Amino acid sequence: MPVRNTHNAANALEVRGIGKRFGGFWAVRDIDLTVRPGERRAILGPNGAGKTSLFNVLTGDTGASAGTIAMFGEDITRVPIQKRIKRGMRRTYQHANLFDSLTVRETLFLAVAGQRGGWAQLLPLKTSDPRRIEAERLAEIAGVKDFVDREVSDLSHGQRRQLEVGIALAENPKVLLLDEPAAGLSPAERPKLSALLMSLPKNVTVVLIEHDMDIALQTSESVSVLHNGRLLAEGSPDDIMQNDDVHKVYIGGSHGH
Numbered sequence: 001m002p003v004r005n006t007h008n009a010a011n012a013l014e015v016r017g018i019g020k021r022f023g024g025f026w027a028v029r030d031i032d033l034t035v036r037p038g039e040r041r042a043i044l045g046p047n048g049a050g051k052t053s054l055f056n057v058l059t060g061d062t063g064a065s066a067g068t069i070a071m072f073g074e075d076i077t078r079v080p081i082q083k084r085i086k087r088g089m090r091r092t093y094q095h096a097n098l099f100d101s102l103t104v105r106e107t108l109f110l111a112v113a114g115q116r117g118g119w120a121q122l123l124p125l126k127t128s129d130p131r132r133i134e135a136e137r138l139a140e141i142a143g144v145k146d147f148v149d150r151e152v153s154d155l156s157h158g159q160r161r162q163l164e165v166g167i168a169l170a171e172n173p174k175v176l177l178l179d180e181p182a183a184g185l186s187p188a189e190r191p192k193l194s195a196l197l198m199s200l201p202k203n204v205t206v207v208l209i210e211h212d213m214d215i216a217l218q219t220s221e222s223v224s225v226l227h228n229g230r231l232l233a234e235g236s237p238d239d240i241m242q243n244d245d246v247h248k249v250y251i252g253g254s255h256g257h
Helices: 051-059 081-086 104-115 130-142 157-168 190-198 213-219 237-241 244-254
Strands: 013-022 025-035 040-044 066-071 089-091 175-179 205-209 222-227 230-235
Touching: 013 051, 025 051, 025 066, 025 222, 025 230, 040 051, 040 213, 051 089, 051 175, 051 205, 081 089, 104 130, 104 157, 130 157, 157 175, 157 190, 190 213, 213 237, 222 237, 230 237, 230 244
Parallel strands: 040 205, 040 222, 089 175, 175 205
Antiparallel strands: 013 025, 013 066, 222 230
16 A cells, blocks of 8 residues: 655654564554644553554664654654754653763753753853753653752662653653653552653653553543554544453453453
8 A cells, every 4th residue: 555655744743654574574564643743642552562663663763664754744754863853852761771870960961961962061060051950940840859969879760760751851852752651660659650741841742652551541642552563443541441452452451450
């Protein structure tokens, strides 16, 4: 089936016929997604459904084997990851590499300085430095303001996840992709993460892949469900909860209340 190459500039992300092949195996195939500006979209699916493969293609970590991706009308299918970042796309990873010896404040400051191309002019650091002020703002958004002078090594797993979101928000991205932000969180940490996700700036489009269905449904307006590398269902959280196909392959097999 031919892939449509015309893209609507009004959409934050427009994915048409995306596929990713490893040898003879298609990890994802024929995926269509349309994500509006400011939308909160969750991508769900059991292990092996193709979520991470799709995510890595969207962010440019791996190349697409088929199809096209546009961000705000611009075709980015072959655009390298660093150029996608410059165009306003950010992502988190399941296993982020944070510098344990730095404080939360220093970590966020470096994230801001890196986005502004200021690596060569880090010092001397004045209190009025706009990058420091921006780091403080990010700390507040990410819910880590109360321990900005604590070393990263002293943070709980949940606090590290919050810090990762703060880093990804440096310099106001247009599209933020979150890779299983709830992975490894304790039951006590999950409500705080949900609150953070729901409080993210409304002008940022958020797409998250998540294995924790409760968090995904609580924090998203629309949901896409993958199964065996293909799009199984799409709709509101209520639509997904009532979808028989989703119950058969996902909820019934791996999720209970």
